[in-house]
Amino acid sequence: MKSLLVNDITLRDGEQAPGVNFFPEEKLRIAEQLVRLGVPIIEAGFPIASEDDVKGVQLVAEEFGDETIICAMCRAHQKDIQVAAEALRGAAKGRIQVVMGTSDIHLKHKFGMSRSEALDLSTKMVAYAKTFMQDVEFAAEDSTRSDLNYLMDVCQACVRAGARTIELPDTVGYATPVDYFEMVSAVVNCLPPEILVSTHCHDDLGLAVANTLAGVQAGAGQVEVTVNGIGERVGNAATEEVIMALKTREDIYHCDLGSIRTPEIVRTSSLVEELSKMTIAHNKAVVGRNAFLHESGIHQDGMIKSPQTYQVMNPQDVGRQGYQFLMGKLSGKHALEQRLRTLHLCDSEDTIREFSRYFKDHAAKKKFITDDDIVGLFERFSTG
Ligand code: MN
Numbered sequence: 001m002k003s004l005l006v007n008d009i010t011l012r013d014g015e016q017a018p019g020v021n022f023f024p025e026e027k028l029r030i031a032e033q034l035v036r037l038g039v040p041i042i043e044a045g046f047p048i049a050s051e052d053d054v055k056g057v058q059l060v061a062e063e064f065g066d067e068t069i070i071c072a073m074c075r076a077h078q079k080d081i082q083v084a085a086e087a088l089r090g091a092a093k094g095r096i097q098v099v100m101g102t103s104d105i106h107l108k109h110k111f112g113m114s115r116s117e118a119l120d121l122s123t124k125m126v127a128y129a130k131t132f133m134q135d136v137e138f139a140a141e142d143s144t145r146s147d148l149n150y151l152m153d154v155c156q157a158c159v160r161a162g163a164r165t166i167e168l169p170d171t172v173g174y175a176t177p178v179d180y181f182e183m184v185s186a187v188v189n190c191l192p193p194e195i196l197v198s199t200h201c202h203d204d205l206g207l208a209v210a211n212t213l214a215g216v217q218a219g220a221g222q223v224e225v226t227v228n229g230i231g232e233r234v235g236n237a238a239t240e241e242v243i244m245a246l247k248t249r250e251d252i253y254h255c256d257l258g259s260i261r262t263p264e265i266v267r268t269s270s271l272v273e274e275l276s277k278m279t280i281a282h283n284k285a286v287v288g289r290n291a292f293l294h295e296s297g298i299h300q301d302g303m304i305k306s307p308q309t310y311q312v313m314n315p316q317d318v319g320r321q322g323y324q325f326l327m328g329k330l331s332g333k334h335a336l337e338q339r340l341r342t343l344h345l346c347d348s349e350d351t352i353r354e355f356s357r358y359f360k361d362h363a364a365k366k367k368f369i370t371d372d373d374i375v376g377l378f379e380r381f382s383t384g
C-alpha cells in the first residue's frame with residue numbers, strides 16, 4: 001500500500017465554478033466538514049483575488065491550520081506570494097502554491113514569454129515563496145498541452161528551487177487517461193523520489209476522475225479534487241468519486257487514504273450542495289439520490305437476496321442509511337412484500353398477491369412512490 005494525500009480544493013477551484021461564491025464564514029463551515037472527512041490538505045483560496053479571499057484563508061488557517069495543511073494559490077507574482085503568506089500566517093502547516101503556465105499556448109497568448117523566460121520566472125517565484133514558507137507546491141498550468149521535455153525541465157528546476165510538490169494540471173480537461181498516465185510517469189521518473197507529484201484534472205470531456213486515477217497508477221502521491229466535482233467550467237475530479245473508486249478498487253490501486261472517513265461523504269456533499277447552490281444530479285455517482293436506489297423488480301429481488309448482486313459499495317460507507325427501493329410499475333412482488341411487512345401493513349400471502357395487482361395498476365400513474373404512498377394505497381385497497 002502506498003499512502004495517498006487528498007488535497008481538497010473545493011474552497012479555491014470549486015469557488016471558481018460559474019456562479020459560486022463562498023463567504024469567509026461559509027468557507028469555515030466547509031473546512032470544518034472537510035476536517036471531519038479527514039482530508040489532510042485543504043486549498044482554501046486565492047488571496048490576491050479579493051479581501052474576502054484573504055479573510056477566508058485566514059479564518060481556515062487559524063481554525064484548522066495546526067493539524068491540516070492549508071494551502072493558498074498564487075500566480076508567479078511577488079505580490080501574490082506576499083499576500084498569500086500573510087493570509088496563511090495563522091497556520092502551523094501552511095503551503096504556498098505557485099502557478100505558472102508551461103504550454104506554448106499559454107506562454108504565447110497569456111504571458112507573451114519565451115520558454116526560457118517562463119522557466120526562469122517559475123524558479124525565481126518558487127525560491128521567493130520558500131523565503132516565507134517551507135512547504136511550496138509548483139503547478140505547471142496546462143501541463144497536458146505542454147512539450148514534455150520542457151515540462152520536465154521546468155519541474156526539475158522548480159524542485160531545485162525548493163518545491164516539494166509538483167502539480168500537473170489538466171487545466172482544460174484535454175487529456176485522455178493514457179496521455180495523463182504517460183505524462184505523470186515521465187515527470188515522476190525525472191524527479192527525486194521524495195518529491196510528490198499531484199494530479200489536478202478538469203472534466204471537460206468527462207474524464208477528470210478517470211485521468212486522476214490514471215495519475216495515481218502512474219505514481220502520483222497527491223490528488224487535487226473538489227466536492228461534487230464543482231470547479232471552473234464543468235468542474236474537477238470529484239472528491240467523493242475518487243475516494244470511493246480508490247477504496248472500492250483497492251485491489252488495483254493499493255492506496256492507503258490515511259485519515260479519510262468515508263461515512264462523512266454524504267454530509268460533505270450536502271453541505272457543499274447547499275452553500276454552492278449547485279444542485280447535484282439524481283444520477284451523480286456516489287452521492288446522487290439514485291446511487292443506492294433500486295426500482296426494477298429484477299434488481300429489487302436480487303438486492304433482497306443479496307446486496308452484492310447489484311451494488312459495489314455499502315451505503316453506510318458513504319454515510320447513507322441503507323439501500324432504498326423505489327416502488328413503481330417496474331417493481332417486483334418481493335420488494336413490495338418487504339415494504340408491506342416492514343410497514344406492518346399485512347403479512348398474508350393472499351392479500352399481498354391481490355394488493356400487488358392493485359398496486360401495479362395505481363403505481364403506474366406515479367413515478368416516485370414513497371412509503372406514505374404505499375400506506376395510502378393499501379388503505380384504499382383495504383376499504384375497497
Ligand atoms: Mn483548476
